[in-house]
Amino acid sequence: MTGGAAVVTPYTTPTALMEALQVTLLVLVAAGATAVVLTRVPVRQVVVLSVFGVMLALTFLAFQAPDVTLSELTVGAVALPLLLLLTLAKVRRQEE
Amino acid sequence: MRPGQRRWVFLAGMAGLAALYLWGLAGLPGFGHYPGPYGDIVNALAVAQTHATGVVSAVNFDYRGFDTLGEEFILFAAATGVSTVLRHLREEGEQQASDEARGRQPPPTSDAVRLVCLAFTGPTLVLGWYLASHAQTSPAGGFQGGVVLATAFVLVYLAGQFIALERISPVHLTDAVEAVGAGSFAAIGVAALGLGAAYLTNVLPLGTMPGAVDSSGTIALISFFVGIEVTAAFVLIVSELLEQTVLVRGQSQDTAPQGRTAPQGRTAPQGRTAPQGQR
Amino acid sequence: MSILPFVVAAWVLAVGLYGIVTSRHLVHQIVCLIVVQSSTYLVLLGVGYKTGAVAPYFSDIAGHTPAVDPVVQALTLTDVVVEAAVTALLLAFAVQAHKRFGTLDPEDLKELRG
Numbered sequence: 001m002t003g004g005a006a007v008v009t010p011y012t013t014p015t016a017l018m019e020a021l022q023v024t025l026l027v028l029v030a031a032g033a034t035a036v037v038l039t040r041v042p043v044r045q046v047v048v049l050s051v052f053g054v055m056l057a058l059t060f061l062a063f064q065a066p067d068v069t070l071s072e073l074t075v076g077a078v079a080l081p082l083l084l085l086l087t088l089a090k091v092r093r094q095e096e
Numbered sequence: 097m098r099p100g101q102r103r104w105v106f107l108a109g110m111a112g113l114a115a116l117y118l119w120g121l122a123g124l125p126g127f128g129h130y131p132g133p134y135g136d137i138v139n140a141l142a143v144a145q146t147h148a149t150g151v152v153s154a155v156n157f158d159y160r161g162f163d164t165l166g167e168e169f170i171l172f173a174a175a176t177g178v179s180t181v182l183r184h185l186r187e188e189g190e191q192q193a194s195d196e197a198r199g200r201q202p203p204p205t206s207d208a209v210r211l212v213c214l215a216f217t218g219p220t221l222v223l224g225w226y227l228a229s230h231a232q233t234s235p236a237g238g239f240q241g242g243v244v245l246a247t248a249f250v251l252v253y254l255a256g257q258f259i260a261l262e263r264i265s266p267v268h269l270t271d272a273v274e275a276v277g278a279g280s281f282a283a284i285g286v287a288a289l290g291l292g293a294a295y296l297t298n299v300l301p302l303g304t305m306p307g308a309v310d311s312s313g314t315i316a317l318i319s320f321f322v323g324i325e326v327t328a329a330f331v332l333i334v335s336e337l338l339e340q341t342v343l344v345r346g347q348s349q350d351t352a353p354q355g356r357t358a359p360q361g362r363t364a365p366q367g368r369t370a371p372q373g374q375r
Numbered sequence: 376m377s378i379l380p381f382v383v384a385a386w387v388l389a390v391g392l393y394g395i396v397t398s399r400h401l402v403h404q405i406v407c408l409i410v411v412q413s414s415t416y417l418v419l420l421g422v423g424y425k426t427g428a429v430a431p432y433f434s435d436i437a438g439h440t441p442a443v444d445p446v447v448q449a450l451t452l453t454d455v456v457v458e459a460a461v462t463a464l465l466l467a468f469a470v471q472a473h474k475r476f477g478t479l480d481p482e483d484l485k486e487l488r489g
Binding site: 114127240242 | 376392397422423432434438442444445453454457464
């Protein structure tokens with residue numbers, strides 16, 4: 001993966017196909033956001049948030065942003081649900 | 097305001113906001129028709145100027161390095177804030193979780209979980225290290241690598257017990273590593289000042305081949321330090337929250353505190369189920 | 376299609392705000408705040424996209440291939456990680472609120488006096 005003599009790789013994904021993928025993913029993101037908000041039980045909402053994070057990461061990939069995909073995957077699907085579940089465990093333990 | 101009223105007020109406000117937003121949208125050039133010159137100029141010049149083939153990281157750590165410094169210090173302040181908010185208050189006692197279990201022992205970690213977590217800890221460490229040190233070649237960078245490295249530490253906790261996480265990342269060491277990471281970023285900028293250039297200029301030798309590991313001067317170095325700072329910050333946050341859960345801290349009496357109870361020292365956790373040697 | 380990402384971002388923002396306004400649990404509110412922040416990432420990346428362009432990484436493609444805007448990607452990627460830390464701070468506040476007031480319902484929180 002060195003940059004010296006650059007090889008020209010033609011990216012020949014048809015634009016229409018990429019657009020169809022983007023439209024599908026955007027609709028899924030909108031549905032996912034609605035699902036996250038309408039889930040009122042916090043523990044279930046964390047799982048739905050994790051799925052929403054994966055959907056968002058795929059959308060970023062379709063927008064040609066692999067760096068942002070990596071960030072969103074690690075943060076939105078792993079780190080944030082972990083922090084939320086720890087908080088919920090702490091709160092539930094206090095209520096016992 | 098009753099919840100029903102609040103809903104209507106919200107809908108009215110949201111309708112106004114949506115109208116303004118859609119009116120603003122009408123002035124945008126439309127999705128896919130990117131007009132602005134800045135992105136094209138950066139794309140055309142970045143590889144030649146910084147010898148980094150990952151242009152996003154070059155923007156992050158060189159062209160807009162000052163913004164990244166600010167963001168990193170937001171992260172630093174948030175981790176410090178979590179430590180402060182969850183600190184050991186004077187009227188709090190600290191008890192082992194098993195004392196409150198009411199005759200119910202927490203079950204030991206299942207073998208399947210332990211096996212998978214241990215198997216994945218090594219590859220996660222390697223992947224995180226690769227991401228943090230290859231900012232200039234491919235989609236990688238200090239921020240992503242740092243979070244992946246932090247999850248490697250969390251896998252150790254999942255495979256064992258909380259005491260394992262405390263052993264490999266004691267709070268003082270994590271604090272120190274985080275401070276070193278954040279301070280080094282600022283110090284590299286000051287080093288550029290010392291050499292007569294503006295703050296955070298890329299003053300290290302740029303290397304011969306664009307995109308090689310030792311190319312792009314300060315970009316690789318800054319990305320590495322950002323990586324260890326993000327790792328330490330996340331490990332600190334997770335440790336603080338875990339301490340709250342595992343070592344049950346709360347009011348020593350149920351009612352309002354009648355006086356200051358002496359804080360119990362943190363007892364050595366002998367009450368846990370699995371012995372120390374099993375890890 | 377030319378305004379779909381921005382309309383979706385507006386929808387996500389509206390839905391998230393609705394969740395914050397009508398929430399009965401502090402952790403649910405914090406998750407809705409995460410959703411609101413995601414809408415800003417969609418707007419940022421939508422602004423920088425160029426039809427038919429590729430990701431701005433030139434290690435294996437020619438130097439002048441049309442690529443999308445790298446500046447908004449840089450902004451978004453630091454944003455994502457910093458958001459997680461700020462969310463952690465909010466969660467710490469929620470833990471302390473539960474400790475002092477015994478409840479996580481925003482409706483009840485304003486009436487109790489520690």
